[in-house]
Amino acid sequence: MPRHDVNDLIAFLAVARERSFTRAAARLGVSQSALSHTVRGLEERLGVRLLTRTTRSVAPTAAGERLLQGVGPRLEEIDAELAALSELRDRPAGSIRITTGEHAAETVLWPALASFLPRYPDIKVELTVDDGFxxxxxxxxxxxxxxxxQVAKDxxxxxxxxxxxxxxxxxxSYFKRHERPTRPQDLTQHACVNIRLRTYGSIYAWEFEKRGRAMKVRVDGQLTFNTGSLRMKAVLAGLGLGYFPEQRVRPFIARGQLVQVLDDWCAPFPGFHLYYPSRRLSSPAFSLLVDALRYRG
Structure with missing residues (x-):
């Protein structure tokens, strides 16, 4: 394949992924007009329209989507191989991007990174906190x-x-005004601080299990948040009951600031996992980070 075809494919993939000539041009470090000319030339050589352009948006056509899904991963594999070769030096190097939820970022990833990164100054890690899938x-x-x-089987x-x-x-202070619930159904009679997660697309139903019997309860209250810190403030202020990871509330319980209820209905389930595609070509930097994060308890 001629080299200009590879460069043109890279240009098309950038526009298709960004859904914008302006953002793609900034990412590639070229002018918007030059990028538009490159993509138009590729379309002419292939004889098909790859992008649908309007004044407000850019989107791949059916042919463009096929090219994006078919060629994109292959070019990424080539990039990963070249990156892995460049990292075969005395000191592992490279950038690693990870998406995670808030609680895992604070309690698992950050403590590990705080001790890992000083040992490998050429490794960079970008964490994006996002509760969606x-x-x-x-x-x-x-x-x-x-x-x-929650991890996909593949x-x-x-x-x-x-x-x-x-x-x-x-x-x-809340329990001075209300009786403690003794079963999950009792929560419908209590003020509860709700959780809205993009993962579920709606208000999260609190989950319980006892002796193999699973139950979900949709609670109600005056407050709903999508962050754990504000939910915690509301519960500590006595504005309602909260549903939290046990590790997060343990210090507050020990200091007498919070009281735990329904303990026999709160069953454990598999903890946090780091996951990545099976076809990913692991660089030395990535392999080192995986090993540092691996749970050995």
Whole structure:
């Protein structure tokens, strides 16, 4: 294949992924007019329209989508091979992009990175905190972190944390005004601080299990948040019951700031896993990070 065809394909892929000539041009370091000319030349040589252009948006045509899905991963594999070769030096180097949820970022990834990165000054890590199910292949992440039961079967998954448990807690001031719930159904009579996660597309239903019996309860209250820090503030202020990872509330329980309820209904489930595509070509830097994160408990 002529070299200019490869360069033109790279230009097309950038526009198709960014859905914008302006953003793609900035990413490639070329002018918007030059990029438009390059893509138009590729379309003329192939004899098909690859992009649908309007004044507000750019989107791949059916032919463009086929080219994006067929050629894009192959060029990424070539880039990964070249990057891996360039990293075969005395000191591992490279950039690693990871998408993760808030709790895993704070309790698992950050403690590991704080000790890992000083040992490898040429390795860079970018963490994106997102509670939605990001497509790590489409968004070009090297890996993602999710609970074990949420990882797709076609991914390689590495356990990086012990089993996980969600628990229900409330402030002592709240329980001065309300009786403690003794079963999950009682929560419908309580003020609860709700969670909205993009993962579920709606208000999250609190999940419980006891002796093999699973149950979901849709709770109600005056407050709904999509971040854990604000939910915690509301619960500590006595504005309602909260549903949190056990590890996060343990210090507050020890200090008497929170009281745990429904303990016998809060069963553990598989903890956090780092996952990545099975066809990913692991660089020395990525392999070192995976090993540093691996749970050995």
């Amino acid at each position: 990001t497509d790590i292949v489409a968004e070009r992440y090297d890996a993602g972190v999710r609970l074990g039961e 991914m390689i998954a590495v356990r990086i944390a012990p089993d996980f448990r969600m628990v229900v807690v409330g402030a002592p």
